[in-house]
Amino acid sequence: MIALGIEGTAHTLGVGIVTEENVLSNVFDTLTTERGGIHPKEAAEHHARLLKPLLRKALQTAGITIDDVDVIAFSQGPGLGPALRVVATAARALSIRHGKPIVGVNHCIAHVEITKMFGIRDPVGLYVSGGNTQVIALEGRRYRVFGETLDIGIGNAIDTFARELGIGFPGGPKIEELARRGERYVELPYTVKGMDLSFSGILTEAVRKYRTGRYRVEDLAYSFQETAFAALVEVTERALAHTGKEEVVLVGGVAANNRLREMVGIMAEDRGVRFFVPPYDLCRDNGAMIAYTGLRMYMGGVRFSLEDTVVKQKFRTDEVEVTWE
Numbered sequence: 001m002i003a004l005g006i007e008g009t010a011h012t013l014g015v016g017i018v019t020e021e022n023v024l025s026n027v028f029d030t031l032t033t034e035r036g037g038i039h040p041k042e043a044a045e046h047h048a049r050l051l052k053p054l055l056r057k058a059l060q061t062a063g064i065t066i067d068d069v070d071v072i073a074f075s076q077g078p079g080l081g082p083a084l085r086v087v088a089t090a091a092r093a094l095s096i097r098h099g100k101p102i103v104g105v106n107h108c109i110a111h112v113e114i115t116k117m118f119g120i121r122d123p124v125g126l127y128v129s130g131g132n133t134q135v136i137a138l139e140g141r142r143y144r145v146f147g148e149t150l151d152i153g154i155g156n157a158i159d160t161f162a163r164e165l166g167i168g169f170p171g172g173p174k175i176e177e178l179a180r181r182g183e184r185y186v187e188l189p190y191t192v193k194g195m196d197l198s199f200s201g202i203l204t205e206a207v208r209k210y211r212t213g214r215y216r217v218e219d220l221a222y223s224f225q226e227t228a229f230a231a232l233v234e235v236t237e238r239a240l241a242h243t244g245k246e247e248v249v250l251v252g253g254v255a256a257n258n259r260l261r262e263m264v265g266i267m268a269e270d271r272g273v274r275f276f277v278p279p280y281d282l283c284r285d286n287g288a289m290i291a292y293t294g295l296r297m298y299m300g301g302v303r304f305s306l307e308d309t310v311v312k313q314k315f316r317t318d319e320v321e322v323t324w325e
Contacts, residue, residue: 001070001299004058004094005291006051008087009079009107010131011038013047015058016288017069018295021117025061026281026288027054032170044082051090058287066098073294076104077315079131084311092309103294103302104309107285108132108317109143111251113296114282114289123276124245126236126264129252129285130155130170133197133232135239136317138325143317146239147195154228155254157199161224164207165217175221176257182222186215192231195238202227229260233267240271247274255283300324 002024007014014028031038031046059065074091077084088104095102112125124137124146133149152160155172162171165178186209189201206224209215240248250264255277268275282288300323 001295002064002068003071003073003291003295003298004066004069005073005105005287005289005294006087006091007075007107007285007287007290008047008083009075009077009285010083011043011046012285013050013054013087014285014287014290015051015054016286016291017058017062017064018117018288018291020295020299023117023282023288024064025058026286027057027061028284028286029054032168038080040080040082043080044086047083047086051086066094069098069100071103071294071298072100073103073105073290073297074309075107075110075290076309077312078107079313081311081313084313088309088311092306095306101298101303102306102309103297103304105290105293105297106315106317106320107290108134108136109320110289110293112136112143112249113293115249115251115276115278116296117292118276118278120247120249120274120276122245123247123249124236124239124243125249125251126232127252128154128232128250128254128260130159132252133199134317135195135236137239137243137245138322139243141322141325142320143322145317146242147197147235150193150196150198151200152203154199154232155252157203157228158224158254161203161206164210172254172257175224176259178218178221179225179259181218183216184219185226186219186223188223188227190227190231192234195235197231197235199228225257225259229257229263232260233263236264237267237271240273245273247276250275250277251283253284256280296324
């Protein structure tokens, strides 16, 4: 079977086409800004403007027509309301016009589900992105949240710090480059509360220290990464110990960070569990993960009416009953 997925929860619009075993195409375009963050209205306008061209490109890359598609999937949430509504409307229109079944997909779950295309079976997932930071794993037919941020996602924290340094958005790659040149650790708040995390304190203190002018930005970037990533690894390791699972995956846009990969990899090796990171294009927000999850859901008997496709800005990971495993 072939599934077409449309992703549009935040700044990235993606269209992906997959089978059960392969990604046939995975195209995307990301709204970027030099100053400030992403405004929901601007994201929606970006998605609406580029949806048709990206859809055409995805079909051409896959070498198929829309008639060859068996199911349409879309990111139902969580995310920015205006952006979500653009992709939901497009998915409904395709479903109705071409007589294809439609499936709404939880964005967070899709990040972990796509790893199963590569032989991962039952992992603990460290999901790190701009708006979300969660440690999740499948228990009792739901993806349970074993730990999450209590305030902002790690990606947003890094991007906000980058904006304070005047280096634009997205800031992750630029902060990582600065961190490589760091020479001295600067003490910053390390906040783990039970199994949950907080990044507002480290962000506030890093910005405060930067504004004093007494610290090298390279040292602050290095210290920011080391402190925040250590907290992420700690919570993930405890989730592995609690669940007894033998696989850990790192997913989401921040999974592109090589230092975070290294730290999670060291922890996994010490525990004797398998560690996996998908190819970068499948870590970031993308349509292929939506298509693949939608396909697995549909093949597992999940069916949506049009009334079921209302977007959910605060779509919790543990709301979804996993009936397709």
